[in-house]
Amino acid sequence: CSAAMPEILAPAGNQQALEAAVRAGADAVYLGLTDFNARRTAGNFDAAALQEAAAFCRARGVKCYLTFNTELMEGELARACEALRAADAAGVDAVIVQDLAAAALVRRYVPGAALHASTQMSVHSPAGIRQLARLGFSRAILAREMSLAELRAAAKDSPIELEVFVHGALCMSMSGQCYMSAFLGGRSGNRGLCAQPCRLNFKLGKKERALSLKDMCLIGHMEELMQSGIHALKIEGRMKRPEYVAAAVTACRQAENGEKPDI
Numbered sequence: 001c002s003a004a005m006p007e008i009l010a011p012a013g014n015q016q017a018l019e020a021a022v023r024a025g026a027d028a029v030y031l032g033l034t035d036f037n038a039r040r041t042a043g044n045f046d047a048a049a050l051q052e053a054a055a056f057c058r059a060r061g062v063k064c065y066l067t068f069n070t071e072l073m074e075g076e077l078a079r080a081c082e083a084l085r086a087a088d089a090a091g092v093d094a095v096i097v098q099d100l101a102a103a104a105l106v107r108r109y110v111p112g113a114a115l116h117a118s119t120q121m122s123v124h125s126p127a128g129i130r131q132l133a134r135l136g137f138s139r140a141i142l143a144r145e146m147s148l149a150e151l152r153a154a155a156k157d158s159p160i161e162l163e164v165f166v167h168g169a170l171c172m173s174m175s176g177q178c179y180m181s182a183f184l185g186g187r188s189g190n191r192g193l194c195a196q197p198c199r200l201n202f203k204l205g206k207k208e209r210a211l212s213l214k215d216m217c218l219i220g221h222m223e224e225l226m227q228s229g230i231h232a233l234k235i236e237g238r239m240k241r242p243e244y245v246a247a248a249v250t251a252c253r254q255a256e257n258g259e260k261p262d263i
Contacts, residue, residue, distance in 0.1 A: 004226060004227075005226065005256060006225070006226060006230050006231055006232055006233045006256070007027040007028055007063075007163075007231060007232040007233065008025070008026050008027050008028070008232075008233055008235070008249060008252045008253060008256070009026065009027065009028045009029070009030060009065070009163065009232050009233065009234045009235065010024075010026035010028070010029050010030075010235050010245055010248070010249050011029070011030060011031075011168075011235055011236065011237040011238040011240065011245060012029040012030065012031040012053070012238065012245070013031070013044070013237075013238035013239055013240065014044070014045075014242075015045075015049065015052075015053060016242040017238075017240070017241070017242045017245045018031060018053055018056065018057075019056070019242070020242035020243070020245045020246040020249075021245050021246070021249055022056070022057060022060055022062050023246070024245070024246040024247075024249035024250050024253070025249055025250070025253045026062060026249045027062065027063065028057075028062060028063035028064070028065060028093070028232070029053075029057060029062060029063075029064055029065070030065040030066075030067055030096065030234075030238075031044070031045055031050070031053060031064070031065075031066065031067065031238070032044045032045070032066070032067040032068075032192075032238065033045055033046070033047070033050060033066070033068075033083050033086065033087075034046055035079065035083065035192075036068050036069075036070050036072070036076075036079075036080060036083055036102075036192070047083075047086035047089070047090075050066070050086060050087065050090045050092070051086075051089060051090040053090075054090040054091050054092055055090075055091075058091065063093040063094070064090075064092050064093055065092065065093060065094040065095070065096055065116065066087050066090075066092045066094070066095045066096065066113075067096045067118075067238075068080075068083070068084070068087070068095050068096060068097050068102055068106065069096050069097055069098045069099075069102075069118040069120055070098070070099070070190060070191050070192045071098065071099045071102075071190050071191065072099050072101055072102055077105075080102070080105060081105060081109055084105055084106060084108075084109035084110050085109055087109075087110050087113065088109055088110040088111075088112065088113070091112070092110070092113055093113060093114060094113050094114035094115070094116045094138075094139070095110055095113050095114075095115060095116065096116040096117075096118050096141070097115065097116070097117070097118060098117075098118040098120035098121050098190075100135070103115055103135065103136070103137070107136065114138040114139065115136055115137045115138060115139075116137065116138070116139040116140075116141060116163070117132050117137045117139065117140045117141060118141055119141040119142065119143060119144065119165070119175045120175060120190065121140075121141075122143050122174060122175055122177060123140045123141075123142060123143065124142060124143040124145070124146055124150065124154075125154065126153060126154055126156075126157075126158070128140070129154060129158050129159070129160060129162070130159060132160060133159040133160045137160060138160050138161060139160055139161040139162070139163055139231070139232070140160060140161075140162055140163070141163045141164075141165075141234065142154060142162055142163065142164050143174065143175045144164075144165050144170060144171075144175050144216065145174060145175065146164075148221070148224060148225075148228065151164060151225075151228050151230060152228045152229065155228055155229030155230060156229065158229070161231035161232065162229070162230050162231055162232075163230070163231060163232035163233075163234055164218075164225065164230050164232075164233065164234065165216060165218075165234045165235075165236055166216070166217075166218040166219065166222075166225065166233045166234065166235065166252065167215070167216060167217055167218065167219060167235045167236065167237075167248050167251075167252065168215055168216060168235055168236025168237045168240075168248075169213075169215055169216075169236055169237070170213040170214070170215065170216050171189075171198075171213075172198040172211045172212070172213055173198075178194075178198075180197050180198060181193070181194045181195045181196070181197050184197050185197065198211040198212055198213075199211075199212045200212075216236075217263070219251050219252060219255045219261055219263065220255075220263075222252070222255035222256055223258075226256065233252060233256075235248045235249065235252065251263065
């Protein structure tokens with residue numbers, strides 16, 4: 001894929017969603033192992049299933065990215081290294097991280113994979129992108145809060161690839177900086193266990209669900225995104241059903257091709 005025709009990157013919360021994404025025409029999928037990913041309550045993949053999933057993608061010319069994007073604790077390092085060995089054995093194309101310690105481990109244990117900076121790193125400026133390049137990252141997944149003008153400024157002369165979310169749920173906080181679930185329920189989003197308390201019925205005057213944002217949908221702005229220099233368009237939804245994944249991939253592909261999707 002080129003910047004003019006960005007990669008369509010689909011969520012794969014389980015094997016069925018992965019197959020739906022690939023058959024609907026995704027260029028790449030992102031998925032997680034049973035631990036160390038920001039959607040630990042999704043179906044996810046064990047080491048054997050990851051190997052099968054990566055092989056399924058490889059045989060069809062689709063890239064497979066592993067989400068390894070929770071913050072690590074010292075007592076977890078041995079298990080983290082074991083998980084990365086499984087990723088290396090599977091031959092994943094890239095590993096997505098938010099923790100710089102995890103990035104160092106990826107470099108050591110999965111040397112053949114590209115390093116992608118998670119949106120949870122909250123990178124939102126050309127300076128941040130240049131720093132990621134110096135640290136060995138080949139792609140930055142930009143903060144969802146950025147405007148089109150900010151995306152264009154980031155893409156201009158960027159030394160690495162840039163990825164943006166185009167469809168799916170939005171966090172009520174700056175990407176990756178919410179501690180609400182941890183404070184209210186002892187389940188941290190930065191540890192892959194967000195309980196989504198912002199979806200509860202908090203009221204502001206007569207307004208119901210005052211903290212619950214509507215889903216993002218940038219499919220109607222595909223031409224602008226394609227002209228901005230963005231390399232990858234990411235669909236959120238590793239907790240979604242395979243039918244949702246297939247429909248979202250189809251809509252993105254149709255929009256990229258200049259067709260009118262059935263929103």
